[in-house]
Amino acid sequence: MARPSFRASRQTLIAAGTLLAVALVVAFSSRAFIEQHKVEALHPSPALKRVFPLSEINPNLKGTPGDTDVYMYEGPGKGGSLLVIGGSHASEIAGTMTVALLVETLKVDAGTVFLIPHANASAMTHDEPQEAHPRHVFFDTPGGRRAFRLGARFTNPVHQWPDPITYAQPGSGTMLAGAETRNLNRAFPGVENGNLTERIAWGITELIRREGIDLSFDIHESSPEYPVINAIVASETSQDVASYAAISLQSDGWEFALEPSPPNFHGLSHREWTDHTKTRPILLETASAVMGRLRGPTNADLATIGKDPQYVKAAKIGAISVPFDENGISIEVRVARDLAAIAAIVSAFNDLVPDRAILVGGWPDPKELVEHKLGDYLAAP
Ligand SMILES: [Zn+2]
Structure with missing residues (x-):
């Protein structure tokens, strides 16, 4: 008689233990899931005029996970206009951090600046x-530690699903793999009432058109083995x-293709x-070891400090497209490259189109940033 009841209680214990384990996994993963939906607070510089949602430009984004903040700055003087977006691909963290740093340090003497740190807000989740x-x-x-999310390349499938088998790009009709329907940098110029990614793309393109933005930057990163790297795409x-800017960057010691x-x-x-649009568009690309296929152990330090012995070996046998030594390629180097390129291109624009000059600054000197930590220049949490 005692034996069956012992078995029953053992089974009850196993069931209870399994349920508890499941509950712990759910609690842990749901906390991580919710954390990734929390948009990090930025602390804009005093030059900020206003922050508005992209849904002000495309109302079809209102209330969706694709809506994102646009930070607008205006100087006392009249001038041209500038747009800088990061996080088109939310896994390319240097782009997001370059724009976040601009949000917190920008000074404008003449002209208007629009900054979008999370171009694809859904991909950040x-x-x-x-x-x-x-x-x-x-x-x-x-003033303390700040955390920033490392997102993904594509729009979150929870927000845009299902993918078609192939994606026929609106406008051009170019056929791409189905998942590319969630790639913001394949969705331009966008569709006003298209899928979520196309609506974001349309909002950004329409912002450029409506504001007559003169100069527009889209900041990206790629694996060190990708051929178009340390590049200015124009x-x-x-x-x-x-x-014009590439020459001045070169003479200042910054190598750009x-x-x-x-x-x-x-x-x-x-x-x-x-x-x-009538803008002059520029895409910037830096090398990020955390995105590479040859990388070793993957953690937050690889995304920021950027040291990886596997890439040192790969560089020695010529398997990658950029120099890579024991110092790695830190986020400070990547953000400094973006800032140096933006400064040189804005300055070239001001020389070529003086009546639309954009007089901006306030961000850390790129050469100085390389010698310090990015956190030294960010506002306290
Ligand atoms: Zn990219």
């Missing part, structure tokens, strides 16, 4: 599957400022902003 990426990266400011309308925007590479920001 998840991470790359099966990549063991950290969900957050950390920066120690003088189209036929921005070649003038880009080539100047890459043309292919005329039939549709959906990309630099191509479609050229064809559908």
Whole structure:
């Protein structure tokens, strides 16, 4: 008689233990899930005029996870206008951090500046599957530690689903793999009432059109083995400022490859902003070891400190496209490259189009940033 009741209680214990384990996993993962939906607070510089949602430009984004903040700055003097977006691909953290740093340090003497740190806000709410990426990266400011999310390349499938088998790009009809329907940098110029990604793309393109923005930057990163890296991508309308700036960057010790925007590479920001707006578009690209296929152990330090012995070996045998030594490629170097390029291109624009000059500054000197920590320049949490 005692035996069956002992078995029953053992089974009850196993069931209770399993349920408890499941509850713990659910509690842990739901906390991480909710954390990744929390938009990090930025502390704009005093030059900020106003912050508005992109849904003000495309009302079809209102109340959706694709809506995102646009930070607008205006100087006392009249001048041209500038747009800088980061996080088109939310896994490319240096782009987001460059724009976040601009939000917190920008000074404007003349002209108007629009900054979008999370261009694809939905892509910020998840991470790359099966990549063991950290969900957050950390920066120690003088007033304490700040966390920023490391998102994914594509719009979160929870927000835009299902993917078609193939994605016929609106406008060009170019056929792409189905998942590319969630790639913001294949969705330009966008569709006003299209899928979520196309609506975001339309909002940004329409912002450029409506405000008559003169100069527009889209900041990206890629794996160190990708061939178009440490690059300034410019189209036929921005070649003038880009080539002028490339020379001054080179003489200042910054190596950049100047890459043309292919005329039939549709959906990309630099191509479609050229064809559908009057802006001069520029895409910037830096090398991030955390995105690479040859990387070793993956953690938040790899995304920020950027040291990786595997890439040191790869560089020695010429398997990658950028120099990579024991110092790695830190987030400070990547953000400094973005800032140096932006400063040089804005300055080239001001020389070529003086009546639309954009007089901006306030961000850390790129050469100085490389010698310090990014957190030294960010506001306290
Ligand atoms: Zn990218």
